[in-house]
Amino acid sequence: MASWESIVSAAPDLAAHVRRCFAVRKHCTVATLRRDGSPRISGTEIEFGDDGDVYLGMLPASVKALDLRRDPRLALHGPTVDPPEDDPRAWLGDAKLAGRAVEVAGPPSERAAHRFRIDVTEVVLTTVAPSGVHLRIRSWHPGRGVEETQRR
Numbered sequence: 001m002a003s004w005e006s007i008v009s010a011a012p013d014l015a016a017h018v019r020r021c022f023a024v025r026k027h028c029t030v031a032t033l034r035r036d037g038s039p040r041i042s043g044t045e046i047e048f049g050d051d052g053d054v055y056l057g058m059l060p061a062s063v064k065a066l067d068l069r070r071d072p073r074l075a076l077h078g079p080t081v082d083p084p085e086d087d088p089r090a091w092l093g094d095a096k097l098a099g100r101a102v103e104v105a106g107p108p109s110e111r112a113a114h115r116f117r118i119d120v121t122e123v124v125l126t127t128v129a130p131s132g133v134h135l136r137i138r139s140w141h142p143g144r145g146v147e148e149t150q151r152r
Contacts, residue, residue, distance in 0.1 A: 001100060001119035002142050005052025011123075011146045014138055018078075018125050021095035022046055025079035030056065032067035032074055040067060046076060054097065057106065058114040065114035068101040074118070083128060093127035 008015040022028060030044040042064045047055040056076075058065040068074060076097040083091030099120040106115035122141055129136040134150040141147075 001121055003052050004048060004054045004118075004120060007120060007123060007140060008052070011140050014123065014125060014140055014146055017093065017127075018095040018097070018123055019048055021080075021093050021125065022048075022078040024081055024092065028079050029077045030064060030074055031077075032064050033071045034067060035070065040064065044076075046078075054118040054120065055104075056101065056116045056118065058116070060112045060114065062114065065116075068114075068116055069103065072100040072102065074099065074101055076118070087132075088128045089130060089132045091128050093125055095126075096122075096124040098122040 002010075004015070026045060027043045028046055029041050032040050032042070034040050040063065042062075044056050044058065044064070047057070049055055078095040080094050081092065097118065097120055099118045099122070101116035102119060104115050104117050106113055122139065124137065124139045127136045127138075128134075129150055134152055136148065136150055138146060138148045
């Protein structure tokens with residue numbers, strides 16, 4: 001598991017591109033696990049903190065917060081936009097993070113809300129390769145660094 005700052009240090013280009021993808025719109029999607037182990041997806045907002053960590057905030061007693069208190073594993077999918085029809089290579093891409101949520105204290109004005117820091121275990125960025133024919137998938141995992149594959 002890693003802080004966002006450690007990913008920025010290890011893979012600055014990938015981290016910057018992923019962050020741009022998450023900034024396209026305000027809301028992203030978080031996947032958590034229900035009590036019975038089945039998946040739950042919910043809308044949420046992500047914050048790349050000035051301290052080098054990634055955070056999620058949630059309303060008091062929200063079911064996704066209760067899911068994370070019980071089982072901290074999660075996946076985040078950034079907001080997406082469609083590739084430009086006239087040049088798919090110009091598509092910004094699709095970003096995902098996975099990891100474990102650690103509940104932390106929020107600002108005094110938000111004490112009733114839940115705030116989670118994400119210990120990152122995976123970063124994935126999908127774009128269109130320069131050829132315009134393949135998808136380019138770059139990923140980062142602790143201990144493995146950046147890996148790249150292409151798919152038709």
